Amino acid sequence: MKKGYWRILYSHNKWLLGVVLAFVLGQAFFIYKGVETTPFFNYGMYSEVANSKTYYTNLELHKDGKLVPLEELSYFSSHFLAYQICYHQKMLDRDSIDGTIATIEQRFGKESSLTQYLTPLLTTSPEKLNQFDNWIQSYTEIEDLQVTTKKYKYLPATKFVPYETN
Amino acid sequence: MKLTEAIRTTKHTIWWGLVLLWVARYVQGFLLHQLQDAPFVDVEADNFFWLWHGLYFVQWSIHNYWLAVGLDIGWLVLAIIGMAGKNRWWSKFLFVLIFINYFVCYNSVATHHEHTLIGFLFLLPLLVIKKPTNFVLSFASLRYYVLFAMSSAGIWKLSRGGAFVSGQMSEILKRQHIDYLISYPDNTYTHFIQFLINNIQIADIIWWTALSIELFFLIGFLTKRLDGLLGYLFLLFFVGDYLIMDINFIEFCIFAIVFFPPPGIWKRYDELRHDELRHDELRSESGDSSYEKPSEDLNTDIAQA
Numbered sequence: 282m283k284k285g286y287w288r289i290l291y292s293h294n295k296w297l298l299g300v301v302l303a304f305v306l307g308q309a310f311f312i313y314k315g316v317e318t319t320p321f322f323n324y325g326m327y328s329e330v331a332n333s334k335t336y337y338t339n340l341e342l343h344k345d346g347k348l349v350p351l352e353e354l355s356y357f358s359s360h361f362l363a364y365q366i367c368y369h370q371k372m373l374d375r376d377s378i379d380g381t382i383a384t385i386e387q388r389f390g391k392e393s394s395l396t397q398y399l400t401p402l403l404t405t406s407p408e409k410l411n412q413f414d415n416w417i418q419s420y421t422e423i424e425d426l427q428v429t430t431k432k433y434k435y436l437p438a439t440k441f442v443p444y445e446t447n
Numbered sequence: 448m449k450l451t452e453a454i455r456t457t458k459h460t461i462w463w464g465l466v467l468l469w470v471a472r473y474v475q476g477f478l479l480h481q482l483q484d485a486p487f488v489d490v491e492a493d494n495f496f497w498l499w500h501g502l503y504f505v506q507w508s509i510h511n512y513w514l515a516v517g518l519d520i521g522w523l524v525l526a527i528i529g530m531a532g533k534n535r536w537w538s539k540f541l542f543v544l545i546f547i548n549y550f551v552c553y554n555s556v557a558t559h560h561e562h563t564l565i566g567f568l569f570l571l572p573l574l575v576i577k578k579p580t581n582f583v584l585s586f587a588s589l590r591y592y593v594l595f596a597m598s599s600a601g602i603w604k605l606s607r608g609g610a611f612v613s614g615q616m617s618e619i620l621k622r623q624h625i626d627y628l629i630s631y632p633d634n635t636y637t638h639f640i641q642f643l644i645n646n647i648q649i650a651d652i653i654w655w656t657a658l659s660i661e662l663f664f665l666i667g668f669l670t671k672r673l674d675g676l677l678g679y680l681f682l683l684f685f686v687g688d689y690l691i692m693d694i695n696f697i698e699f700c701i702f703a704i705v706f707f708p709p710p711g712i713w714k715r716y717d718e719l720r721h722d723e724l725r726h727d728e729l730r731s732e733s734g735d736s737s738y739e740k741p742s743e744d745l746n747t748d749i750a751q752a
Contacts, residue, residue, distance in 0.1 A: 285720045301588050319495035324596050325603035331618035339625045350630035358475050368487045368558035402500045405487045412486040438645045441629050
């Protein structure tokens, strides 16, 4: 970055200089912490080493035992649908308890009034899991869809095939 | 091109982008009134999201259909008025609030905080800045932010080790496309992705090319002369991202504007730089350490002009 940029900011708009400096410091802090807070974003996607796996897990939708491809389900985005299915599974894996609850309690204390106030606003309640079935039905316009977790292995130099433990 | 005209063109482009964004979001079913039934929210560890939810803005927006309709229509109407250049100061601030609210609401109910809207989020301040010099300085700051965003993606890969691993791209493709490859085993796109997965060297070349492009943006911190090239690389990167990774970052591409600005903006920026240099020279010539710059207010001059 040219030295001139800071000089010009200093000469013409000290307020903007302050905003930029505060932003740089904030960004550095959140990079150090490894988390994001709007507007301090980290662009570290796909930067971690991705080692080959024995098997790969895929969340799928099935109807009458047959795979229903996400791309064909909705006029709308299949990515959005995939996010919802993943989150639903994440909730199930945590016994229907939203992981954010632990973060709120850690930050503000378990019994504090702020925790009581924030918890319903920031988290997904277990009852919402029941709502998911209705939502996915209305979103895809298909009844009796089932979310299934399936494992696959990648045959070297060929393709994915179902993973069998035996 | 005069500075005022250049600024008007830039703002016009952003407002246009916001109208197109609204249409794209409507088609995808992502406007607030279309997200009313979404079952989950995920705020992650984002403090700003916590604050916005804590103030009830998200609750009101995603559980009140008519308010959501009003906010969605407000977005479109204010953006169209902005395109026409008829916005008042308060309507611009109202738009900024509506957009920030949308940003938080959408990412919360999506349960995945996407980066795709960040381009528009960061360009919002340009819409409300009035003084030409402040606009130019903010524009220059945003250009540095885009350089940071792109180059830091490469630096993350270097620091976390992903950059040096052969087979990284092949492995990422497996994880990224598993659902598609299983759903459509005989599709042409499936064969294309499987070809890349199975030919690790070719996948590696793509990986290192993408990494090199990201790191190449560091050069933008030293010179603006390569901005045209950086702009095309920026767009090429996201076209590749879409074709190979199936990641649609077209909304983020609004940031390309910082590499293709109307000429008057950098002209004014260079004038400011030369102005600084000239005062340095005068100071050294006079040999007077107490030399002070003339108090001419260039902002006022330009605004009056």
